Structure formats: C-alpha cells, structure tokens
Amino acid sequence: xxxxEQSPQFLSIQEGENLTVYCNSSxxxxxxxxxxxxxxxxxxxxxxxxxxxxxxxxxRLTFQFGDARKDSSLxxxxxQPGDTGLYLCAGYKTGTASKLTFxxxxxxxxxx
Amino acid sequence: KAxxxxxxxxxxxxxxxxxxxxxxxxxGHRSVSWYQQTPGQGLQFLFEYFSETQRNKxxxxxxxxxxxxxxxxxxxxxxxxxLGDSALYLCASSLxxxxxxxxxxxGSWLTVV
Numbered sequence: 001x002x003x004x005e006q007s008p009q010f011l012s013i014q015e016g017e018n019l020t021v022y023c024n025s026s027x028x029x030x031x032x033x034x035x036x037x038x039x040x041x042x043x044x045x046x047x048x049x050x051x052x053x054x055x056x057x058x059x060r061l062t063f064q065f066g067d068a069r070k071d072s073s074l075x076x077x078x079x080q081p082g083d084t085g086l087y088l089c090a091g092y093k094t095g096t097a098s099k100l101t102f103x104x105x106x107x108x109x110x111x112x
Numbered sequence: 113k114a115x116x117x118x119x120x121x122x123x124x125x126x127x128x129x130x131x132x133x134x135x136x137x138x139x140g141h142r143s144v145s146w147y148q149q150t151p152g153q154g155l156q157f158l159f160e161y162f163s164e165t166q167r168n169k170x171x172x173x174x175x176x177x178x179x180x181x182x183x184x185x186x187x188x189x190x191x192x193x194x195l196g197d198s199a200l201y202l203c204a205s206s207l208x209x210x211x212x213x214x215x216x217x218x219g220s221w222l223t224v225v
Contacts, residue, residue, distance in 0.1 A: 042216030099168045102155035
C-alpha cells in the first residue's frame with residue numbers, strides 16, 4: 001500500500017504548456033518534500049514544505065502543502081524541455097521522523 | 113563541498129551471491145539512509161543509521177543489512193541475492209536524524225542474473 005499517491009503517472013506536454021502534479025495521502029505528514037530525478041542519477045531536492053497551507057515558489061515551479069498536511073501539489077508554468085524528469089513527492093509521516101516515504105512518481109516529458 | 117558518494121556505480125551479480133555497497137556521506141552529516149528503487153515499487157526505505165546505530169528499518173527481509181562506521185560512512189549488504197533484488201540502491205545523508213533534509217547520491221545499479 002502506497003502512502004503517497006501521485007497523479008498523473010505520466011505526462012507528455014509541449015514546451016510552454018502549464019501542468020500540475022498532485023500528491024495525495026490519507027495520512028498526515030509533518031513535512032513534505034519534492035524531488036526531481038533524471039535518468040541514471042539520484043533524486044535532487046527541489047523544495048520542503050512544513051506548514052499546512054504553505055506555498056513556495058521556485059522560479060516557474062509553485063509548490064503547495066494542503067491545509068491538513070495530507071496532500072501537496074506542484075505546478076509548473078510554461079514548461080521547458082529541461083523540466084523533463086521523474087518528479088517525486090516524499091514525506092515524513094507523523095511519528096516516523098527518520099523514515100521518508102516516497103510517492104509513486106510522475107514522469108514528465110516536455111517536447112519542443 | 114563533495115556530495116554523497118556511492119560505490120560501485122554498476123555491478124552484476126549472480127543469484128545466490130552476496131553484495132556490499134558503500135556510501136560516503138556529505139562531510140559533517142551523521143545520518144545515512146538507504147533506499148531501493150525499482151520500476152514496479154518505486155522508492156522504498158531500507159534503513160537509516162545515525163551515530164553507528166540503526167534508527168529505523170523498512171519492510172525488507174533479513175537478507176538486507178547495513179552498518180555505519182565511526183566516520184559516518186555506511187555499507188549495506190544483501191545476501192543470497194534474488195532476481196528481484198535488481199534495482200537502483202540509493203544512499204542519502206543528512207545532518208541529523210528526525211525529519212531533516214536528505215541529499216542523495218547517484219546510486220548503485222545492481223543487476224542480478
């Protein structure tokens with residue numbers, strides 16, 4: 001059973017389009033992180049959100065943590081080919097502070 | 113500042129053999145955690161070590177074990193390899209345990225034939 005479900009699983013869009021990736025759970029997380037992973041490499045941290053309702057922006061990427069700290073979203077504006085990769089959400093479930101639970105992943109491809 | 117270093121990067125083993133993977137954390141980081149990544153199961157937590165002590169363990173059989181040395185370097189071992197153990201094994205380090213930001217290495221690709 002996956003604690004963190006991401007949708008969509010796959011996304012293929014053209015350069016310039018906008019997209020949103022969702023990360024949902026029935027459990028409460030003390031913090032939630034988003035990573036991007038490129039083929040042959042380890043995941044690279046994009047952002048950490050810790051407060052319910054928190055919104056963080058990283059250039060064209062906007063991250064939001066749900067009010068109840070059970071879900072999160074990643075919105076990309078005007079996607080570019082360099083955004084291509086596997087996007088992973090991950091969280092520390094309340095009570096398991098040292099065990100990071102990863103989402104199912106969203107594979108994004110941005111074409112010219 | 114050097115990142116997390118994992119060795120070897122690629123290896124092929126035969127069923128029944130055992131394998132040891134090594135991880136050197138970012139300098140000053142005392143927590144090391146290990147993850148298994150497969151296409152079917154995604155990223156799964158194996159275990160976490162802090163100050164040479166295992167702090168948390170995932171749902172993997174006893175064939176998967178690890179340890180951490182006094183210099184924070186860590187190794188994980190898989191005995192009696194099975195075909196299903198083929199995966200990318202990722203090591204991550206953080207300053208402390210308990211909810212800190214973790215930084216991943218590039219991983220060790222293990223293929224069991």
